[in-house]
Each structure stands twice: as C-alpha cells, then as structure tokens.
Amino acid sequence: MQVDYEVIIVGGGPVGMMLAAELALARVRVCVLERLMETTPYSRALTLHPRTLEILDMRGLKAKLLDRGKPITTGHFAALDTRLDFSVLDSSSNYTLIIPQHETEKVVEEWAKSLGVEIRREEEVVAVHQDQHGVEVVAVGPNGNAVLTALYVVGADGAASIVRKQAGIPFIGKNSTFTAMQGDVVLKNPPESGVPSYFNEQGLVMIVPLPKGMHRVVLIDPERMAVPKEEPVSLEELRASLLRILGDDLGISDPFWMTRFGNATLQAQRYREGRIFLAGDAAHIHFPAGGQGMNVGLQEAINLGWKLAAQLKGWAPDWLLDSYHTERFPINTALLTNTQVQSLLFGSSEFSPSVIALRNMLSNLLQIPEANYRLATQISAFNVQYEPDREMEPHVLNGRRFTELHLRLENDVCQNAYELFHSGSFLLLHLGSDERLYDVIDWSKYKHVHVVRASLAKGAPDWHDVHTALIRPDGYVAWAISQSESNPMEAIRKGIIHWCGHV
Ligand SMILES: Cc1cc2nc3c(=O)[nH]c(=O)nc-3n(C[C@H](O)[C@H](O)[C@H](O)COP(=O)(O)OP(=O)(O)OC[C@H]3O[C@@H](n4cnc5c(N)ncnc54)[C@H](O)[C@@H]3O)c2cc1C
Structure with a gap:
C-alpha cells in the first residue's frame, strides 16, 4: 500500500516526540501531528528520575538536560518525611533532575527535528480508521482537512486520546474522587531549603523550588477536595488553603500558572489494536504522585520505538511487536497501584490522627536502608525487569536493566x-x-x-x-x-x- 508515512504519531508531547525521534533514529519515515502551535510553557512534570536519565544518556541527551535542571539526590513516596535516597543507586544518574516539562520537551523536540522528523503543528486529529493494510488519519488544520495515511499510528495524544477512542480500546479503572491544587508562584518567605512537605489534620502542602526564583506549591485541602478539576484555581484560594494548613501564606504572589488535578486512575485495556498503538497518558493516567507519569511515558517510547522500526524494516521476529504491551502493561499496572497507595497516604479519604500515625510509622520504616532502597528502585524505575528469554540458557542478567559498564x-x-x-x-x-x-x-x-x-x-x-x-x-x-x-x-x-x- 502506498502511504504518506510509515508511522504517524498523534500528539507531540514528550512521549510523542521521544517516540518520533527513536523511529527516525532507525530511519523510519515518521510524522508527528500536534494540535498546539507550540509547546505549552506550563509544566506539569518537574522530574526526570534515574532510569529516564539513563535512557536519555544512552541517546546523548543527558548533558543538555542537566544544563537546564537541578539534580537532587532524593525522591519521595507520598511526601513522607523520610525521603527516598537515590544516591545509593548503582548509576551515575543516581538523582532526580528537577526540570520543568517544558524544558524536557524542548530538548526532545530539538533532537527529533535534528533527526528529520516531520512535525506538523496546528493539526488536530479528528478521526482514525484502520484496515488490514494501513491507517487513515483525518486532521483539521489552518488549511482545512488533511487525510494522511500510514502503515502504523501511535496515539501519544494524552489522557483524552482520540486515537484510543477511535481504536475502540476501553480505558478501564476509577474516576477521580478528589482534586488537589498547585500553583507556580513567588513566595516571599519560602522554606529555607530542600523540597519540604507538611501533613496535618488540616491538609497537605508540598513545596518545590523552581528556576527563576519561583516555587511550586501543591496542596490537598479537605475543604477544597470536592471542587471539580475544571474549576480554575485562584491566588486567593491558594492563600486561604496555605493559611488553613500551615497558618502562614508564605508571602504567596505572582502566579505564573495555577491548576487543579484529580486522582483518576485508568489504563487502556490493551496498548495495541491492529496497526494502532498507545503510549504515555493515552495509555494510562493516575494521580501524579512521586512524579512518575512522564517518566514512564518516555520509557515506553524507547521500548516501542525499536520494535516498530524492526517491523517496518522487515527484520522483526514475529513475537516482537506484541511484546510492547506484554512488557509495559504490568509495569504500569504496578505504577497505578503505587499511586493509589500514595493517594491514600496523601489523605484522599481522611486527614485524621490515625493517618498521621500511619504516615509516621511508614516514614520510620523508610529509615531502614533496605525498605528505603525498595521504594527508591520503584520510583526511579530501576526495578523494571522484563521476562527473561526462555529460548536461552538462564542468566541472572537476562531481562535486567543494562547498567553503566x-x-x-x-x-x-x-x-x-x-x-x-x-x-x-x-x-x-x-x-x-x-x-x-x-x-x-x-x-x-x-x-x-x-x-x-x-x-x-x-x-x-x-x-x-x-x-x-x-x-x-x-x-x-x-x-x-x-x-x-x-x-x-x-x-x-x-x-x-x-x-x-x-x-
Ligand atoms: C499536576 C501534574 C503534575 C505532574 N507532575 C509530573 C512529574 O513531576 N513527573 C512526571 O513524570 N509526570 C508528571 N505528570 C504527568 C505528566 O505531565 C504526563 O504523564 C505527561 O505529560 C504525559 O506525556 P504525553 O506525551 O503522554 O501526553 P501529553 O503531555 O498530554 O501530550 C499529548 C499531546 O497531544 C496533543 N494532542 C491531544 N489530542 C490531539 C489531537 N486530537 N490531535 C493532535 N494533537 C493532540 C496535545 O496537544 C499534547 O501536546 C504530572 C501531571 C500533572 C497533571
């Protein structure tokens, strides 16, 4: 079949761009259709965790990212007082890079462009149809409708994915039961240093320093948890919640971006339907606890890229393409479980003395190095291990992360x-x-x-x-x-x- 591209990726967020670059690296003719004119300056993700840094290092991108971010040697689980110590991980990427998603996206997009990826912005995909030979995509842009064809389509078009819907793939799980708020703001009186969090019977506050003297303030306020996600957040609302929870508004002012988000926890029933694949938020969403969503999406992109390229270049073993779902689905099932556990510890159901006692108990347990290490390998994704190859003689390394030899x-x-x-x-x-x-x-x-x-x-x-x-x-x-x-x-x-x- 004559097609316009070998692969069309719908959605030019971090995952779509990463996948496009991976495909272009293998000389696949790939196009990204993105509805936005440019990358949004509002950054949801702030973290690049150790395993993501390693894979970006493998593509020569880590140094560029380090220039734009700030490494910290710890991560967190449910904002417990004892933080996760990444410095003990066996890697030179044994830290989290605090970097706005906007910056990560810019680096990945530049890389994709340098490899010749065609990026068509202001093109919104409205329909996707496949048959046994290929996939047809209809996109609406400033010049009207475009009908484009490809051998494969990947939906990296976020939580509301049109690709997932058009492919008839159910999104299964739980809808949101509460909302949290965040603001990227100026704090006249910020906490002295670090990434502090506070949990008491009035709610939860987390504070992360951002570039240019700003701070991110994340709040779960029992008095505001029932407000729908779509309702805009105001500076006054953030100030009132800070006063309620901390007894101090920290001199909050000059919001750059404020948003509300929920704890919907949903996963695509399958990541492949014929010639259509899903990756990133199109495949799974969860409460953004521990800063993991974009990280797993980037790891998915690097898992799918070479497999799809292998199929297109004609050398893929017959089992390879389906291994994308087989390998990544259980990892994301575990991710959804860990974020649900964190939601509970964040006070999703109550901010009571017993939850505080539970948090203190877990925080104490995290002072045991083995316990801390176990969770650190989970959040950093160092615990990811794929099914060992049964055709080969067993070896302890089979299926494991390749360390930096x-x-x-x-x-x-x-x-x-x-x-x-x-x-x-x-x-x-x-x-x-x-x-x-x-x-x-x-x-x-x-x-x-x-x-x-x-x-x-x-x-x-x-x-x-x-x-x-x-x-x-x-x-x-x-x-x-x-x-x-x-x-x-x-x-x-x-x-x-x-x-x-x-x-
Ligand atoms: C408050 C908050 C904080 C977060 N913090 C972190 C964090 O610290 N660390 C972390 O790892 N993750 C974090 N996440 C999650 C992270 O932001 C997402 O997992 C990540 O953005 C997913 O990337 P993506 O490329 O799959 O989807 P998206 O970033 O949603 O990108 C999808 C792209 O597709 C485009 N698109 C959508 N529909 C169409 C269409 N029909 N046609 C064309 N284009 C389309 C969109 O414009 C968008 O550019 C956070 C999320 C939230 C809500």
Whole structure:
C-alpha cells in the first residue's frame, strides 16, 4: 500500500516526540501531528528520575538536560518525611533532575527535528480508521482537512486520546474522587531549603523550588477536595488553603500558572489494536504522585520505538511487536497501584490522627536502608525487569536493566558503554577476544547490531562470568552467555536470530 508515512504519531508531547525521534533514529519515515502551535510553557512534570536519565544518556541527551535542571539526590513516596535516597543507586544518574516539562520537551523536540522528523503543528486529529493494510488519519488544520495515511499510528495524544477512542480500546479503572491544587508562584518567605512537605489534620502542602526564583506549591485541602478539576484555581484560594494548613501564606504572589488535578486512575485495556498503538497518558493516567507519569511515558517510547522500526524494516521476529504491551502493561499496572497507595497516604479519604500515625510509622520504616532502597528502585524505575528469554540458557542478567559498564575497548580506549547506544542499535558485547565471533553469522546483514569486543575496565556486579551479552536498543539485557557455556558461538548465533531476526 502506498502511504504518506510509515508511522504517524498523534500528539507531540514528550512521549510523542521521544517516540518520533527513536523511529527516525532507525530511519523510519515518521510524522508527528500536534494540535498546539507550540509547546505549552506550563509544566506539569518537574522530574526526570534515574532510569529516564539513563535512557536519555544512552541517546546523548543527558548533558543538555542537566544544563537546564537541578539534580537532587532524593525522591519521595507520598511526601513522607523520610525521603527516598537515590544516591545509593548503582548509576551515575543516581538523582532526580528537577526540570520543568517544558524544558524536557524542548530538548526532545530539538533532537527529533535534528533527526528529520516531520512535525506538523496546528493539526488536530479528528478521526482514525484502520484496515488490514494501513491507517487513515483525518486532521483539521489552518488549511482545512488533511487525510494522511500510514502503515502504523501511535496515539501519544494524552489522557483524552482520540486515537484510543477511535481504536475502540476501553480505558478501564476509577474516576477521580478528589482534586488537589498547585500553583507556580513567588513566595516571599519560602522554606529555607530542600523540597519540604507538611501533613496535618488540616491538609497537605508540598513545596518545590523552581528556576527563576519561583516555587511550586501543591496542596490537598479537605475543604477544597470536592471542587471539580475544571474549576480554575485562584491566588486567593491558594492563600486561604496555605493559611488553613500551615497558618502562614508564605508571602504567596505572582502566579505564573495555577491548576487543579484529580486522582483518576485508568489504563487502556490493551496498548495495541491492529496497526494502532498507545503510549504515555493515552495509555494510562493516575494521580501524579512521586512524579512518575512522564517518566514512564518516555520509557515506553524507547521500548516501542525499536520494535516498530524492526517491523517496518522487515527484520522483526514475529513475537516482537506484541511484546510492547506484554512488557509495559504490568509495569504500569504496578505504577497505578503505587499511586493509589500514595493517594491514600496523601489523605484522599481522611486527614485524621490515625493517618498521621500511619504516615509516621511508614516514614520510620523508610529509615531502614533496605525498605528505603525498595521504594527508591520503584520510583526511579530501576526495578523494571522484563521476562527473561526462555529460548536461552538462564542468566541472572537476562531481562535486567543494562547498567553503566566501563569498558576497555580493543584499542585500549576506555568508554562508558552507554555511549555505544547513541545510534539506537543493539549492542553485542563480547567480553573477550575470540576471533570466531566474526564468523558466527553474516554480520553485514545485521546493520542494527553493533558488535563490540572489550573487557571490563571496572568490575560490575553479575558481569564477572559473562562471555557475551546482547543488549537491546532500549538498554535491557536480552541475554547473557556465561563463560561456562559449552558452545558459546552457537548460543550467540541462536540468540542473534531470536532477537535480531533471520535476515
Ligand atoms: C499536576 C501534574 C503534575 C505532574 N507532575 C509530573 C512529574 O513531576 N513527573 C512526571 O513524570 N509526570 C508528571 N505528570 C504527568 C505528566 O505531565 C504526563 O504523564 C505527561 O505529560 C504525559 O506525556 P504525553 O506525551 O503522554 O501526553 P501529553 O503531555 O498530554 O501530550 C499529548 C499531546 O497531544 C496533543 N494532542 C491531544 N489530542 C490531539 C489531537 N486530537 N490531535 C493532535 N494533537 C493532540 C496535545 O496537544 C499534547 O501536546 C504530572 C501531571 C500533572 C497533571
């Protein structure tokens, strides 16, 4: 079928732009349809968590983001007094970057443009129809209606996703039961430092310092929790709630942006319907607790990008494309559970002495390093692990996050292994110098696999016995073969065909 694009992405928010760039990196002809003329200056997300920073590092974007944000070594769970310590995570990205979503979007969009993504702004998608050959998208723009065709369409068009609705994918879960408020404001008398939170029988306040001397104030006020999400927030309302909860309005003034949001918790029943996929808020929404929504969306984009590209370039194994849903759905189910738990601890049902006692008890438990670590790996997404490959011999690394190895290459140069992922290829990492590696398969047909022979310049847990490992383009270990493997070359050949296709 003759189509205008290989992939159309509906929605040019952070997730749509990231996915577009990932596809363009694999030389897929991709277009983003975005209804807004430009990125909104109002930033919902303020956080880039450790795993997201790692994947952005793998694409060479981390330094640009660091220039625009401020790292802090902690995160939070339900704004409990004991914060989550990210500094103990095994990564150089062992912190959260406080950065307005607007800035993240700009960096990702610039990257997408530099890779040749066509971004069509002021085009609002109003209809999506698919048949077995392709997908037709109708968009309304300043020049009237455009009918565009593609082999695949991805809905990255946010919570109210038209793509999800047109594809007939149910959005299942619970509607909002309360609302919270936030304002990006000037505080004449801000708290001394850090990202403090206050919880008492009158409500909850969280304060986050923003660039340019501003602060974000987030409030859950029992007296305002029943106000519908659509009702605008006023400065007077924020001031009154601060006085009620803290007994001090902190000298609040000059709001840049004020909004109200709820705790609706919904997930698409499936992330794929034929030639249509969903990613980001189009696939799941939840109470924005712990700053996770955009982070998981970006991680989804990097999971889907190479799989869709593989399908279009003709080398995808038949199971690969469906693994997007299989891998990401359970992760987001767990995310929805953790945000619902946080909602409860945030006082969604009561601000009572017993909730305060529960919060204090959990906060004390978080002082136990193992407990703190467990939740830190959840919020940072370091706990994400995909189903190990059952076709290969078991290895502890299979399915796990690829950590930042320090390699000594054959030319004796030391390199951070993340730098080997800038092109978005697989990495076949042979920790040795066996010449037979080059004859194991016809590598000229596997341009999407970067073959590297190296040794570990620095020890790394669980890597001491590795002979060869295949790392996916999204930074997870497809498989690792141990040095005790009786026929490693045959295992490598089999593993390459299983993951990188029979080309
Ligand atoms: C108050 C609040 C605070 C938050 N804080 C954080 C945080 O700290 N950390 C975090 O990780 N997440 C946070 N989130 C969540 C985060 O903002 C979202 O998860 C993220 O924006 C999702 O990105 P997306 O690209 O999927 O969707 P969106 O950002 O919603 O982007 C969708 C895009 O699609 C476009 N679009 C929609 N419909 C159409 C159409 N029909 N045609 C063309 N274009 C269309 C929209 O204009 C928009 O640009 C927060 C959310 C809220 C509400």
